[in-house]
Amino acid sequence: MNPAILIIDDEVKLRGLLARILALEGYVVKEATTLKTAKEMLAKEPFAVLICDVKLPDGNGVEFTSWLKKHFPATEIIVLTAFGTIQDGIQAMKNGAFDYITKGEDNNKIIPLLQRAIEKQQLQIKVKELQDKISARYSFSSILGNSQRIKFAIAAAQRVAITETTVLLTGETGTGKEVFAQAIHAESNRKDNSFVAINCSAFSRELLENELFGHKAGAFTGALKDGKGLLEEADKGTLFLDEIGEMAIDLQAKLLRVLETGEFYRLGDNQVRKVNIRLIAATNRDLQKEMEAGRFREDLYYRLSVFQIELPPLRDRTEDIPLLANHFIQVFAARMNKKVTFISDAYLTRLCKMNWKGNIRELKNCIERSVILTDGTELEPSSLPSQPDAVGVDLASMEKAHIQKVLEQCNHNKTETAKLLGIGLTTLYRKMEEYQLH
């Protein structure tokens, strides 16, 4: 449908003329003589652009612009000013108008201007839709799980999200620490500003310092220009420090200073800078033990552990596995255009018995692999990677189990099985004979 335009003007002739011109161009045009009527119409239906006179019986179009932008920020407004009143136009733009034109003078300008205003308005709508999609992706609703332990963690995170408190997320790798950090940010008052994440274990001490604090030109060889650090990138937003237990102790001191005062220096610079960040830290180490061993600063530890949320390992909440597995199947089947939608009971039983050292990340990877290997509609255990309990299993049994698995995967096609195993066809037949595999 063509975008709707509302003309607000009490001069009948001019309003009618403008309405006819716009209607001829294919726009849906509505008219109002007063601001009161305009407001009532706005409450009932959406308009892309308003074209509004300045002097109206019940108010002023320049002031109305501020009201409109406050209540309908996505609607654009073009103000019609009287000849010789440029000030009105300038003020209207300051109040958020898309532009202004002089009444009766600039008739040939109106159509191109209107088109640009509509383009802007539609882009804004698209941006908003995308933003909503992104925040839904990072919101608490994307964190799946019905177990008591995960529900408890979600409830705690939701409570702390709206505060300014530093949060410490603890848990094994792949338990969802980053997902939680993003959800906390997305639900906080800082959601419209940046969420900046960095993994402290991925950098040497020097590089991490530079990444966080930035540098002044000449601070070190290769520092040709001044460089902003992540602290500045995260200003007014959230900084997520993953694996904080890996941070060198002197950097911990600098970090603590930023948390306490908001102040820091770029490397090689003597100008003090200020930022306003909220910190969310994560670790899979026992920070208390690290502190006791002298590897983690006590003051920083106490500062971080004000609000700690522990994320449970997957093996402690196996009741969540079916939900998570089904979710990942949908994701990967859609991505790979596969018709697989079900999990066989045998597959699920195997899933629930696995160790999941890599937690949800491992489960996700595992399902991805199974979806790739499955042609039908149901996931079968044969598509699971073998997780043999190697201790106490002799080599021959492992070889037998592995050959059997690959045979199943290849629907007992011997040539393919031999190829996958990297052995000759005769060797495969010999081994099958030896292990009595058929």
Ligand SMILES: Nc1ncnc2c1ncn2[C@@H]1O[C@H](COP(=O)(O)OP(=O)(O)OP(=O)(O)O)[C@@H](O)[C@H]1O
């Ligand atoms: N509750 C959940 N529901 C759905 N997906 C999840 C959930 N928790 C984690 N995931 C998914 O699991 C993967 C690992 O999560 P994430 O990166 O947040 O873990 P992590 O604890 O930060 O890991 P690491 O310590 O290794 O950085 C991601 O792909 C994430 O989308």
